Amino acid sequence: MRTYFLAVYTLWQREVVRFFRQKSRVIGAVAPPLVFWFLIGSGLDSSFHVAPSSGGLDYFRFFFPGTVLLIVLFTSIFSTISIIEDRREGFLQSVLVAPIPRSSLVLGDTLGGTTIAMLQGAAFMLLSPAAGIHFTPYSFALTVLFLFLTSFSLTALGFILAWQLDSVQGFHAIMNLLLMPMWLLSGALFPVEGSPLWLHRMMQVNPLTYGIDGLRHGFYMTGTQHSLRLFPLSDCLAAVCLFGAATFVGALWVSGRR
Amino acid sequence: MPEPIVLISNLSYAYPSSSGPGRLALKSIDLSVEKGEIFGFLGPNGSGKTTLFRILSTYFLPEAGQIRVLGLEMRRHIQEIRRNIGVVFQYPSLDLKLTASENLRHQGHLYGLYGGLLTQRMARLLDLLELSERSGERIENFSGGMRRRLEIAKCLLHRPQMLLLDEPSTGLDPGARRNLWSLLKNLNQNEGVTILLTTHLMEEADQLDRIALLNHGQLVKVDAPAALKKTIGGDVVRISASEAASSSLLTDIRAKFGGEPVLLDGLIHLEIKNGHQFIPQLVEAFPGRIEAVSLGKPTLEDVFIHYTGQAFWEKTGQA
Structure with missing residues (x-):
């Protein structure tokens, strides 16, 4: 048991340390969403009209949780990309022949990516006063909980994808064809209500919709924008936990295959 | 007579491919390596020696056939075998963003070592491999020879009974190569570590106790280099x-x-x-x-030609 967690700890630590030694990764995960937030926010702010009950919600505030999720998506997915190259000529080779269960590798790597994604998301959240978002201790804790759950699920999803791929190019294709659409259809960029029915249905089965909704529960708790939250908090929590469990089990399963 | 440290019987391996079973990389290999030997797999690219290395190092799982390492059946006792072997990869398994010490520490943790014992072994190995002075530097600044030395240090932390090395001389200049060999011989003679390696270099193969000639996934001949040459x-x-x-x-x-x-x-x-x-x-x-x-x-190259009717350096596809 002790050796199991020693392995998890060391793999987690390695992920976090190597991340901070790569400045381009630190900047690369935060800067693009920040620019998106500013540019898209500036462009759409004047034409953005949600339900009147939202009480003068501006687009910067609306798009804020979506930007956090985008940072989490970029960071957690890209933290798993190293698996692809590491397997052929890097650190992963020695992990694969070490006397540890595969599950400790999956857990260590996933927690490492989760930590990095959470830290990046939290760094962006420092800007929340600028978007007119204020926290109570409870709403902050709730936001961090959803930050953790979405980071964990997306890192595990990245692990599943990276484990099976032989090239980084393939990973970028999946990023553009699967992950970005998932984010676009999560209600991050535009509200679910008011969209065509087919889109509405797709958004309802998208796990990230519940991630965004959960984050909004935290972010808007002290505001008046209740109407933007689609689902009860318990539903969001259940859906995101399920997503995390499913991706983690998936990661465990693929890791045993090669 | 004690059981050989490695006993391979009727081992075959095909790389998985999308269209059914792939090319056979190994075809019914039978082989044994005795404890304390310096044993090598010699073959051109595509001969299957790297595949054999990957299977023995537990990186790939064997499909058909039986492998016993240290008297243990591989599929059943894989973790026990892993605890007792050291694997030196051709492209060192180092994290370039970490320092030499950090790389060793992570490796130690993966083998259940920690605290004072780990620190002590790290210091000893850094010293033995002449890396002490640069232990706090990131690996990305290290030369190929230093990286290889660190990779070997990593694999000795848990005091393995057998060391497996994949093309250990690749990318080393002649001086670094000589140092590597004196280290390996020292480990073999003084600590009784069995050494198993792959090589495509004749002069390297000449120094080994026994070699297995491989070609197109088949075992051509196993013997001491001198004995092989004598057959011509x-x-x-x-x-x-x-x-x-x-x-x-x-x-x-x-x-x-x-x-x-x-x-x-x-x-x-x-x-x-x-x-x-x-x-x-x-x-x-x-x-x-x-x-x-x-x-x-006759050289080992002539031996290879004698048994296969082919030149050693002929292009034969992937490694």
Whole structure:
């Protein structure tokens, strides 16, 4: 048991340390969403009209949780990309022949990516006063909980994808064809209500919709924008936990295959 | 007699491919390695030696056939085997963003070592491999030789009984190569570590206790280098002629002198006893048709040619 967690700890630590030694990764995960937030926010702010009950919600505030999720998506997915190259000529080779269960590798790597994604998301959240978002201790804790759950699920999803791929190019294709659409259809960029029915249905089965909704529960708790939250908090929590469990089990399963 | 440290019987391996079973990389290999040996797999690219290395290092799981390492059946006791072997990869398994010490520490943790014991072993190995002074530097600044040394240090932390190395001399200059070999011999003689390696270098293979010649996934021959060379009768004569004339010359040599001359890479190879007496007769027999003749004792390359009828360096697809 002790050796199991020693392995998890060391793999987690390695992920976090190597991340901070790569400045381009630190900047690369935060800067693009920040620019998106500013540019898209500036462009759409004047034409953005949600339900009147939202009480003068501006687009910067609306798009804020979506930007956090985008940072989490970029960071957690890209933290798993190293698996692809590491397997052929890097650190992963020695992990694969070490006397540890595969599950400790999956857990260590996933927690490492989760930590990095959470830290990046939290760094962006420092800007929340600028978007007119204020926290109570409870709403902050709730936001961090959803930050953790979405980071964990997306890192595990990245692990599943990276484990099976032989090239980084393939990973970028999946990023553009699967992950970005998932984010676009999560209600991050535009509200679910008011969209065509087919889109509405797709958004309802998208796990990230519940991630965004959960984050909004935290972010808007002290505001008046209740109407933007689609689902009860318990539903969001259940859906995101399920997503995390499913991706983690998936990661465990693929890791045993090669 | 104790059980060999590695016992392979009837091992085959096919790389998985999308269209059913892939190319067979290994075809029913039977082999054993004794404890305390320095044993090598010698073969050209595509011979299967890297596949065999990956299976023995537990990186790939064997499909058909049986492998016992340290007396344990591999599929059933994989973790126990892993605890007792050290694996040195061709492309070192180091994290370039971490320092030498950090790389060692992570490795130690993966083998259940920590605290004072780990620190002590790290210090000893950094010292042994002459890396102490730069232990706090990131690996990305290290030369190929230093990286290889660190990779070996990593693999010795848990005091393995057997060390597996994949092409350990690749990318090393002659000085670094000599140092590596004196280290390996030292480990073998003083600590009794069994050493198993793959190589495509003849001069490296010459230093080993025994070698297994591999070609196209098959085991061609296993023996000590000297014994292998002895199987070739006497000398090897290499004859070069103009490109167009080579094959007709080969036919004429065979007709006149017998033996089994082989044409490889533009050179005619002929194994023969008393080569020094043969050469004058050869030159007399084909005036003007021979450009150069050389005489030598058989090398491992000649052994390879003898058993496979092919040149060692022929292009044979992927490694």
